[in-house]
Amino acid sequence: MSWVSWAHDVAAEKLAESLPRRWSHVQGVAKRARELKDTPGVDAELVEVAALLHDVGYAPDLAVVSFHPVDGARYLQSIDAPGRVVHMVAYHSAARQDAEVLGLEHLLDAYEDELSPERDALWWADMTTGPDGQTFTFQERMAEVKERYGAEHPVSRAIDRSWDDRLAAVERTEARRDH
Numbered sequence: 001m002s003w004v005s006w007a008h009d010v011a012a013e014k015l016a017e018s019l020p021r022r023w024s025h026v027q028g029v030a031k032r033a034r035e036l037k038d039t040p041g042v043d044a045e046l047v048e049v050a051a052l053l054h055d056v057g058y059a060p061d062l063a064v065v066s067f068h069p070v071d072g073a074r075y076l077q078s079i080d081a082p083g084r085v086v087h088m089v090a091y092h093s094a095a096r097q098d099a100e101v102l103g104l105e106h107l108l109d110a111y112e113d114e115l116s117p118e119r120d121a122l123w124w125a126d127m128t129t130g131p132d133g134q135t136f137t138f139q140e141r142m143a144e145v146k147e148r149y150g151a152e153h154p155v156s157r158a159i160d161r162s163w164d165d166r167l168a169a170v171e172r173t174e175a176r177r178d179h
């Protein structure tokens with residue numbers, strides 16, 4: 001079985017029934033990752049595996065610390081997911097700043113943000129995919145998240161703090177795609 005089908009089955013089992021809308025988003029992010037298959041210097045298959053698994057920590061039965069990047073990373077580690085995927089999930093889409101706003105940054109100490117093209121690409125795919133799996137611009141996606149959570153929610157405050165980091169990952173990925 002390929003890593004992609006393995007990841008698909010893991011994510012489907014955890015999200016399809018309990019969180020169908022989240023599962024639609026995840027499938028959209030994976031589809032976006034596949035658009036990178038001809039992008040030089042990017043391992044699109046690794047990005048797709050990480051995309052399929054990036055939000056698995058939202059699954060109700062995986063909530064231990066109730067911070068989904070870490071709940072996801074811990075679970076993935078427990079089922080022997082590839083190491084890079086574990087670390088990419090822990091740090092996906094500005095999880096560091098999300099954790100800081102919540103006072104949970106110590107939970108990320110066990111993981112490393114690898115700052116690679118694949119890590120950037122996961123952020124890009126997540127942040128240019130809407131809640132139902134549709135393709136959004138980065139700006140549309142950020143506006144949608146803030147509206148969904150409300151301006152005062154920690155998620156929205158974390159977006160403001162991490163805007164430049166997020167945009168940089170998106171722009172680096174788009175530059176690689178245009179190459």
Ligand SMILES: [Fe+2]
Nearest residue numbers: 054055068093
């Ligand atoms: Fe996420």
